[in-house]
Amino acid sequence: MTITHHPDIANLMCCAAGSQPEAFAAVIASHLSLCKSCCCEVRRMQQIGVALFDKLEPAKMAGPAPVVAMRAGEAETAPQKDETTPAHHPCCGMTAGGVPGPLVPLVGESLDTVDWHWLAPGVWVHTVPLSKGCCGELRLIKVAPGKKIPEHTHEGQELTLILRGSYTDALGTYRQGDVADLDEAAVHSPVACSKMGCICLMANEGKLEFTGTLARILQPLLNR
Amino acid sequence: MADLLQRVAANGDVEAFRALFQDYAPRVKSYMMRQGADPRTAEELAQETLLTVWRKAALYSDEKGSATTWIFTIARNLRIDRLRKEVAWQPLPEDNDEQPSPDPAPDEVMSEKERGDRVRKILAELPPDQSEVVSLAYVEGLSHAEIASRLSLPLGTVKSRMRLAYHKIRDALEDLR
Numbered sequence: 001m002t003i004t005h006h007p008d009i010a011n012l013m014c015c016a017a018g019s020q021p022e023a024f025a026a027v028i029a030s031h032l033s034l035c036k037s038c039c040c041e042v043r044r045m046q047q048i049g050v051a052l053f054d055k056l057e058p059a060k061m062a063g064p065a066p067v068v069a070m071r072a073g074e075a076e077t078a079p080q081k082d083e084t085t086p087a088h089h090p091c092c093g094m095t096a097g098g099v100p101g102p103l104v105p106l107v108g109e110s111l112d113t114v115d116w117h118w119l120a121p122g123v124w125v126h127t128v129p130l131s132k133g134c135c136g137e138l139r140l141i142k143v144a145p146g147k148k149i150p151e152h153t154h155e156g157q158e159l160t161l162i163l164r165g166s167y168t169d170a171l172g173t174y175r176q177g178d179v180a181d182l183d184e185a186a187v188h189s190p191v192a193c194s195k196m197g198c199i200c201l202m203a204n205e206g207k208l209e210f211t212g213t214l215a216r217i218l219q220p221l222l223n224r
Numbered sequence: 225m226a227d228l229l230q231r232v233a234a235n236g237d238v239e240a241f242r243a244l245f246q247d248y249a250p251r252v253k254s255y256m257m258r259q260g261a262d263p264r265t266a267e268e269l270a271q272e273t274l275l276t277v278w279r280k281a282a283l284y285s286d287e288k289g290s291a292t293t294w295i296f297t298i299a300r301n302l303r304i305d306r307l308r309k310e311v312a313w314q315p316l317p318e319d320n321d322e323q324p325s326p327d328p329a330p331d332e333v334m335s336e337k338e339r340g341d342r343v344r345k346i347l348a349e350l351p352p353d354q355s356e357v358v359s360l361a362y363v364e365g366l367s368h369a370e371i372a373s374r375l376s377l378p379l380g381t382v383k384s385r386m387r388l389a390y391h392k393i394r395d396a397l398e399d400l401r
């Protein structure tokens with residue numbers, strides 16, 4: 001996989017800081033699982049957090065070291081190898097079914113078994129549930145070969161990771177592993193690759209707004 | 225500090241752990257409070273972070289980065305897990321160089337301490353408008369959109385300040401050839 005389009009530096013920093021809205025965090029995490037160079041970048045960015053942490057004014061602890069809990073856990077846990085390390089580790093690649101590691105708990109092992117909803121001729125969506133109260137939207141979009149993702153604008157940022165196939169819009173061609181990182185001003189209508197079509201993971205900060213007539217009729221379908 | 229951590233790792237040395245606790249727990253608590261936890265929750269999270277340090281100490285080695293990096297990463301991951309309860313967040317590897325590249329970039333051959341010193345120096349020299357956005361993202365845990373609304377700035381300005389700050393840090397790390 002040759003990745004040519006990476007997320008914006010500021011978005012990677014937000015990931016290192018752990019301050020990203022959930023939908024974006026999912027896209028970035030998925031990209032990191034496929035992109036070593038962004039992984040290295042995020043590791044560097046982590047040093048900023050460490051430096052700032054180092055300088056924090058200490059807050060007085062009310063209690064002493066948790067020696068009782070330490071002792072209690074000693075028999076089976078302390079200090080030794082543990083199993084609490086997250087199962088999905090950055091840079092772990094994707095499943096045979098085309099799902100990046102971090103996304104497996106959310107959508108399952110394969111893009112072929114996702115529960116797709118018809119949106120428009122040649123376009124299907126699957127909304128990925130996020131935590132309660134979290135703003136933004138995350139969805140998988142599947143586009144048949146040569147079909148268009150309906151023209152749309154968005155409030156806020158849009159981050160799209162290509163999982164299978166490719167698409168082309170005015171900004172270029174995006175292939176597997178690539179991220180299109182668009183700000184709110186962008187209006188675009190990408191066309192899926194004529195052979196393989198395209199499946200992508202798309203995160204939006206605000207609501208998507210489709211601009212064509214047909215799309216406006218279809219808008220209600222998107223939010224189900 | 226790495227010594228203390230190694231004593232904990234090698235012998236389950238409780239005294240070494242108490243010293244680590246005294247040094248780190250108050251900063252972890254402070255970090256949690258800046259991230260929006262109330263003092264009680266922050267205290268609990270600091271306790272839990274250090275308890276995790278105790279339990280995972282055997283996984284630490286000084287080749288994996290400084291004790292501070294390791295402990296901070298545990299705190300950061302725990303913070304997202306507990307304070308944000310989000311399903312799709314990204315735990316960062318605690319292990320700082322799990323994939324040593326065959327042809328290391330100049331900043332990878334630099335010692336962790338050297339790198340840390342450089343980063344601190346650049347952060348201290350950042351213009352206030354850049355250091356403000358960096359601190360809001362890293363210390364207060366705000367997203368770009370939240371920073372933009374807090375400072376009444378366009379989103380694009382927030383992002384470009386973040387980028388400028390990082391480019392300085394990157395340059396400083398790369399010039400140590």
Ligand SMILES: [Zn+2]
Nearest residue numbers: 006007035038
């Ligand atoms: Zn990348």
